[in-house]
Amino acid sequence: MGHDQRDTLKDYWSRDEQYYTPFYRNTMVRDRFLHILRFLHFENNDAPPNRDDPEYDRLWKIRKIFDNLNNKFCELYNPAERLAVDEVIVLFKGRVIFRQYIPKKRKRFGIKIYKLCDSLGYTYDMTVYLGKQRQLATEQITSTHGIVLQLIRRVEGLGHKIYMDNYFSSPALFDDLLDRKINSCGTVRNDRRGMPQDIRPKSMKLKKGDVVTRVKGHLSVVRWKDKRDVYVLTNLHPPPLEGNFRDESGHAVKPHVIEDYNAHMGFVDKSDRMVNSYGIARRTWKWTKKLFFHLLDMTILNAYLLHKSCGGKMTHKKFREVLVRDLILESHEANLTVSGVSRGRPSSSGAQMVRLEVKHSQHWPAKGKQRRCRVCSQNKKRKMTFYYCEKCDVALCVADCFRRWHTRVKV
Structure with missing residues (x-):
């Protein structure tokens, strides 16, 4: 249904000539589909965990599905060398305690997911924001530091390169990642603990195009003046030269570290755009269904990217269409086997019956x-x-x- 968007679910079974598509009627009766959707649950609501338990999991209603998919994403794919960490918002305006409100985002209300993606847009690992008290902060590390360590735990020691924005970046995190044989690059807030004092705006005024660099051990801090000050922290690049550099037209030249960051930071946004291009979820659903179908869209996208990485030529939309048809055909074959038409070793007559059993409209x-x-x-x-x-x-x-x-x- 994601590749055939309609206003309401009932429109898929409508007999109106503007909407009429025999495919949906021939696959499943409308009321049966709506009943299955209505009673779709992933845990027993009659036996919930104790909310007063310090280990209480706010995601318990869908935790098993989430963890199983997360493990499969990592098990079936070896990511590219360069990865990006960022957040996405699953649009949701209903009631759930860990719903986020971010006024500067296009999706202001929703459930926040932190993701680790590669250049294809493949989601390799993810975790859901469940509230401040549920974060991975300790006395030694901040919550954002803990999130990054959780996302990269399966690629430690493999020599990957990670890009992130100023929500996550800090000198302490980059040192920690380097100890795990992971180089990092990202924009950074100038007031982070461990940042040099003399590079801040109060200590130094810059003109447009000016580049200032500070180095400490393996870490380099770069401040570049564009329309505003841009601070980049890196142990992935050599420190750039200081000065004011312009091209033949007189335009300010970006330092290489900033160009490289811009080229690789968009992996998570790319994944999110592709997931939402054929989204299944509906606006009025509860958060469990909303999150489940977002995960389903993400799973289909990852499957498509695996197909593409192996030389497949199908488009994303075509892949979804073929997937739907194959699943329906497999379901028909299973029904025939259960009903006794074909048992044991498949015969030519059984194959003929499968061919005739599937509706012509498909x-x-x-x-x-x-x-x-x-x-x-x-x-x-x-x-x-x-x-x-x-x-x-x-x-x-x-x-x-x-x-x-x-x-x-x-x-």
């Missing part, structure tokens, strides 16, 4: 390479065609053979 002709028509061949006629059934992947003449293949046992 099969569509498509144009491809020229091949011999299957129906004509079985009738000892040599006839070539450019058309084939998209679901069956069988070459068929559109005029008559397509209908015969999907409506008769003996074609």
Whole structure:
């Protein structure tokens, strides 16, 4: 449904000629679908955990699903060398104690998820913000420091390079990551603990294009004056030269460290755009369903990116369409097996019954390479065609053979 957006769920089963699509009716009755959706739960609400328990988990209603997906994301993929840490907001205006309000964001209300993504937009690891008292802060580290350490725990010692914004960056965190063989780069707030005092605006006035650098051990702090002051912390790049550098047109030249940061920091935003491009979730759902279907969209996107990384040529939308058709066909085959039509080793007659059992409206002709028509061949006629059934992947003449293949046992 994500690739076929409609205002209400009932529109998918509407008989109005503007909306009528037999595919949904032939797959599942509307009331059955709505009942399943209504009673969709992932834990037993009659046996909730004790809220007074110090270990109480606010995500308990969906924790098992979340952790299982998170583990699979890491298990099935080796991420690229360069990764980015950032936050995304799952739009939600209902009632839940860990809902966030961020006035400067386009999505002001919602559930915050911290993600670790690579250049493809693949979500490798994630964690949900559950409130200040639920964060990973200790006496030694801040909550944002703890979030980053949790997200990178599966890539420690592998030589990755991490990019992050000033919400996370700090000298203490970068030193900690370097001890784990991870280099880092990110914008940073000038009042973070460990930042040099003499590089702050009160200590030093800069003109547009000026670059100032301070170095301590493996860490470099770069202040560059653009329309406003930009502070970058890095142990990934050599410290840039100080001065004011301009091109032939007189425009200020960005230091390489800032260009590199801009090129790699958008991985999480890229993932979020792709997830939301065919989003399934509806505005009025409870937070558990909202988060579950967001995770489902994320899972489909990760599956598509795995397909693409292995040389697949399908678009994201086409991948979702093929996935839906394959799942429905698999469901029909399972129903036939349970009902006793096909048990044990598959036979040719069983395959024929599966072919006829699936509704014709789910099969569509498509144009491809020229091949011999299957129906004509079985009738000892040599006839070539450019058309084939998209679901069956069988070459068929559109005029008559397509209908015969999907409506008769003996074609």
